Amino acid sequence: MERAERGERILEAAKELLLAWGYRRVTIDEIARRAGVGKGTVYLHWKTKDSLMLAVVLKAKWRSQQQQLARMRADPRNILPSRMLRGFYRDFLAEPVLRALYTDDADVLGRLNDTAKKELTELMEVSDQALHGSLEILREHGLVRTDTDLRHQQYALLSMAAGFFLAEAMLYDRAPDSPEVRGDIFADTVHRAVEISPEEFAAGQPPGAAHGPTHGEAVAAAAPDVIALYARMEEHSARELRRHVRD
Amino acid sequence: MERAERGERILEAAKELLLAWGYRRVTIDEIARRAGVGKGTVYLHWKTKDSLMLAVVLKAKWRSQQQQLARMRADPRNILPSRMLRGFYRDFLAEPVLRALYTDDADVLGRLNDTAKKELTELMEVSDQALHGSLEILREHGLVRTDTDLRHQQYALLSMAAGFFLAEAMLYDRAPDSPEVRGDIFADTVHRAVEISPEEFAAGQPPGAAHGPTHGEAVAAAAPDVIALYARMEEHSARELRRHVRD
């Protein structure tokens, strides 16, 4: 469809300008000019400016979720929290829109924070639930420690993620090594905090009994459920994104 | 000395007003009134308003360091990163000034952020060095993992601390349980990330050989050096604080 392609152009123009100028300085006129359409046309696709800008953010988030899902499908080990969050961290570093979103960059996002906060906290809750659900599944398969309360684990994971993301903005000038290495540090920290390593997994099997699953087998067994969970989340995001497009 | 007591009153008044009204709304006039002195008298103690406000923050930080040190002296186990950071976290929750400082509360701190940022980053570096030094000592005594690069451990610790502090501000409405429990989660996460547990410590001793130190003995052995390190930091803070007082 010709129409959909035009919508993409507008979204792309909005994104470029948002990152270059920040929410306040961007005008619908300029977006329309850059997308090569009339101003009114923008309003054939989005109801308001807020809606359009929010769509930019939602799309970035959705893309990240798609990539996450693709990684899980390519290698089931990516369902483990440490791997998942490292992927998330990489997406975050690679996508300026996400960086602005998670470091709460007031200049770039402007009143988007206010207007769309409700929308975004709803999405936050959805990903919270996904995290909760996946932890439950991973616990059942003996891949995540059960000697700690699940809600506490969740809080720790959220806090760690917040910390490493914030550190990226805060310590930008004395952050060690490359982004990849920092991602590894993050993954390592998460791993130690909540996961059961392959060695521990093997040691934890009932000794002498008929051999239970290996760590790899447990991961493979847990993968479909976790993937299904995140697929639902991804669909939710896609719906949410479409909800902002007219007609 | 009468003079010192008056200085304290001014500092206390400044702190109260800073927390109640925020940097911008606080006037020297009001501080003087509340401290029961003339406006000019404030300037007999501090050179500028910035200096005074910075002193409020520095004093809070210094007090926290004093308490930290006292805890270490009372129980050597408090030299372990998990214990140390939990103490730090508690101080942080108990002292509104520190909460404002570490969550970068722009409304309360105002341009303090700009003016005094240099000063504070210097202090930050000092505590960075203290952290680095104490990790080295703890590694030598087999109390902290050596299978990870020290600088990476340090980055992870800073990020985790940033995350749990930020989470306190971010998730205030859905944070689980009590502050104490959150402190325990924090300590637990830090413990798993960098420390060697008593069990691992015992297992890690050269087997069969003449029995090496127990975990508790290793802690006791490491304590004096770590305490000396933090005592130096505390003195540095005290000097810095005094530097802002006139004469």
Added chain:
DNA sequence: CCGTGACCAGATTCGACATCTGGTCACGGA
């Protein structure tokens, strides 16, 4: 019937004027 840009109302910015406040210092009291 879809795309457009002139148009409007309300939001934002600007700038001159008024007020406030950090910092000084001459004075008065001990």
Added chain:
DNA sequence: TCCGTGACCAGATGTCGAATCTGGTCACGG
């Protein structure tokens, strides 16, 4: 003599109406 004080000043900050800008609409033209 010397310490504490508050009147005072300059520059920062706030106010408020006019001027400008911009999100959103809609009548028109292709």
